[in-house]
Amino acid sequence: MHRTLALIPYVPHPPFGGGDQRVHHVLTALAGAGELVVWALSRHLDQPDGWPLAARFAERPRVFSHGAPGAASEPAPPLTGLFNQPFPTWPGRVRADYSHALWAALERLDLGGFSAVHVESLGMIPYGVALRARHPRLRLTLNVDNIDPVYAWQALRVAPRWFSRPTYWAVRNIAQLFRFSRRWFPAFDAVWVCSGTDRRWVLRWTNQRRVVVVPNGMDCAMFSDLDPAPDCPRLVMTGTMMEGPNSDGMAWFADRVWPEVLRAVPGAEFWCVGRDPCPPVLEAAQRHPGITVTGSVPDVRPYLARAAVSVAPVRYGTGTRLKILEAMAAGLPVVSTRLGADGLGFRHGRELLLADRAGDFANACIRLLTDAGARTRLGATGRRSVQKYDWKAIYQTISSLAAAGAERAPGARAPV
Structure with a gap:
C-alpha cells in the first residue's frame, strides 16, 4: 500500500x-x-x-x-x-x-x-x-x-x-x-x-x-428529505460572509436587486445565512427592510427548508460554489450570476436561472417568487442534476x- x-x-x-x-x-x-x-x-x-x-x-x-x-x-x-x-x-x-x-x-x-x-x-x-x-x-x-x-x-x-x-x-x-x-x-x-x-x-x-x-x-443524502417552503416569499443566500465574494455579492444584491424585488413582492424576505458577517454585510442589511443576517448557524438546512428561492449573486471568484449545490440538493430553485454558476455545467432555464445585470436578476427572483409551477419545475430538475456532485x-x-x-x-x- x-x-x-x-x-x-x-x-x-x-x-x-x-x-x-x-x-x-x-x-x-x-x-x-x-x-x-x-x-x-x-x-x-x-x-x-x-x-x-x-x-x-x-x-x-x-x-x-x-x-x-x-x-x-x-x-x-x-x-x-x-x-x-x-x-x-x-x-x-x-x-x-x-x-x-x-x-x-x-x-x-x-x-x-x-x-x-x-x-x-x-x-x-x-x-x-x-x-x-x-x-x-x-x-x-x-x-x-x-x-x-x-x-x-x-x-x-x-x-x-x-x-x-x-x-x-x-x-x-x-x-x-x-x-x-x-x-x-x-x-x-x-x-x-x-x-x-x-x-x-x-x-x-x-x-x-x-x-x-x-x-x-456535497452529501446529497443530507438534503434529500428537505422540501422548499410552498408559499413563503423568502430568498436565502448561504456562505461565509467575511470580506470576499459572498459579502460583495450580498451587498450588491441588497442595494441593486432587493429594492426591485420588494416593490414587486411587498411581503418578501431575504435571509443572509453564514458565519463572520463583515461590516459591509451588516450595513447593507440595515439600509433595507426585510433583510435578516443570521451570523453563524449550526446547520443551514432549516433555513433552506424555510425558503422558496436560493440566490448566488457572486461577481468574482474562481472554483465552484457549494451554496448552489446545497440549494439544488434541497430542491430549491436557484438564481445565480453566470460567474457564480461557472464550472458546474448547469443550463439557464433548465437547472437554474442566470442573470448578471441587477434588473435581470431581480426579474428572475420575482418570477420564481410569484410562479409556484416554475419553482417546482426548476427545483426538481436541479435536484436530479446535482446528484453527479455527490x-x-x-x-x-x-x-x-x-x-x-x-x-x-x-x-x-x-x-x-
Missing part, C-alpha cells in the same frame, strides 16, 4: 466553508486509497483531538505554528535553500504560510517509506517543491480550490480604486501570484482543480496536460487518481 504525506495550511475541522469541506473530503478519499500522514499549519496550534477523520490516518496529525524567517530564533533549515526563489518575491498569500517549525521538521523527516507528497493550496507549494528537489522519486500533487491570481484580479476589477496605494499593492501582489503560479505549477505531476474553467487557466501556465478536474461536492462519486475519482499515480514514475503525464 502506498504512503502519502499531505501538507495542509490548516486543520479543516469543523469544515465550515467550501474550502474547508474540499480539503476534508480530499483527505478522506486519500485516507481510503492508502496510508495517509497529515501535517498541518495552524496559527493557534489547534490540536486535531476532535477531528473524527484523524482516526483514519496512519498516525496522529502533526500541527505546526506559523513563523516568518525574521522571527525565527535560529537560521532557516538547509531544506529551504532548495527552493531557490528569494523570499521577498513570494506573494503575500505564500509568505503567510511560512513556518520555520514545519521546515525544520521536514528537514528531519525520513521519507524513505513515502511514495507521494500531496500539497493543499498555493501557500504550501514551497514545502512540496523542496521535498521533490531532495527526493526526486516522490510523486507530487497539488490541490487548489481557487486560482489565486485570477481570483485577486477579478476582485480588483469589481471594486477598482485606481491611482491609490492599496491598488498599487494589489496589482503588485497579482503580478507576484501570476509569476509564482507560472513558475511552480509545472513542478507538480498532477494539479487538481475544481472546474474546467480553472483547468484552462492552469494549462496556460504549465503547457502540460497534467491538470485534472476534481469537482467540489462526494461518494468524487471519492472514486480521487482514489483512482491516487492509485494510478502510485504506479507511475514522477514526471509522467497525469490522466485528464
Whole structure:
C-alpha cells in the first residue's frame, strides 16, 4: 500500500466553508486509497483531538505554528535553500504560510517509506517543491480550490480604486501570484482543480496536460428529505460572509436587486445565512427592510427548508460554489450570476436561472417568487442534476487518481 504525506495550511475541522469541506473530503478519499500522514499549519496550534477523520490516518496529525524567517530564533533549515526563489518575491498569500517549525521538521523527516507528497493550496507549494528537489522519486500533487491570481484580479476589477496605494499593492501582489503560479505549477505531476474553467487557466501556465478536474461536492443524502417552503416569499443566500465574494455579492444584491424585488413582492424576505458577517454585510442589511443576517448557524438546512428561492449573486471568484449545490440538493430553485454558476455545467432555464445585470436578476427572483409551477419545475430538475456532485462519486475519482499515480514514475503525464 502506498504512503502519502499531505501538507495542509490548516486543520479543516469543523469544515465550515467550501474550502474547508474540499480539503476534508480530499483527505478522506486519500485516507481510503492508502496510508495517509497529515501535517498541518495552524496559527493557534489547534490540536486535531476532535477531528473524527484523524482516526483514519496512519498516525496522529502533526500541527505546526506559523513563523516568518525574521522571527525565527535560529537560521532557516538547509531544506529551504532548495527552493531557490528569494523570499521577498513570494506573494503575500505564500509568505503567510511560512513556518520555520514545519521546515525544520521536514528537514528531519525520513521519507524513505513515502511514495507521494500531496500539497493543499498555493501557500504550501514551497514545502512540496523542496521535498521533490531532495527526493526526486516522490510523486507530487497539488490541490487548489481557487486560482489565486485570477481570483485577486477579478476582485480588483469589481471594486477598482485606481491611482491609490492599496491598488498599487494589489496589482503588485497579482503580478507576484501570476509569476509564482507560472513558475511552480509545472513542478507538480498532477494539479487538481475544481472546474474546467480553472483547468484552462492552469494549462496556460504549465503547457502540460497534467491538470485534472476534481469537482467540489456535497452529501446529497443530507438534503434529500428537505422540501422548499410552498408559499413563503423568502430568498436565502448561504456562505461565509467575511470580506470576499459572498459579502460583495450580498451587498450588491441588497442595494441593486432587493429594492426591485420588494416593490414587486411587498411581503418578501431575504435571509443572509453564514458565519463572520463583515461590516459591509451588516450595513447593507440595515439600509433595507426585510433583510435578516443570521451570523453563524449550526446547520443551514432549516433555513433552506424555510425558503422558496436560493440566490448566488457572486461577481468574482474562481472554483465552484457549494451554496448552489446545497440549494439544488434541497430542491430549491436557484438564481445565480453566470460567474457564480461557472464550472458546474448547469443550463439557464433548465437547472437554474442566470442573470448578471441587477434588473435581470431581480426579474428572475420575482418570477420564481410569484410562479409556484416554475419553482417546482426548476427545483426538481436541479435536484436530479446535482446528484453527479455527490462526494461518494468524487471519492472514486480521487482514489483512482491516487492509485494510478502510485504506479507511475514522477514526471509522467497525469490522466485528464
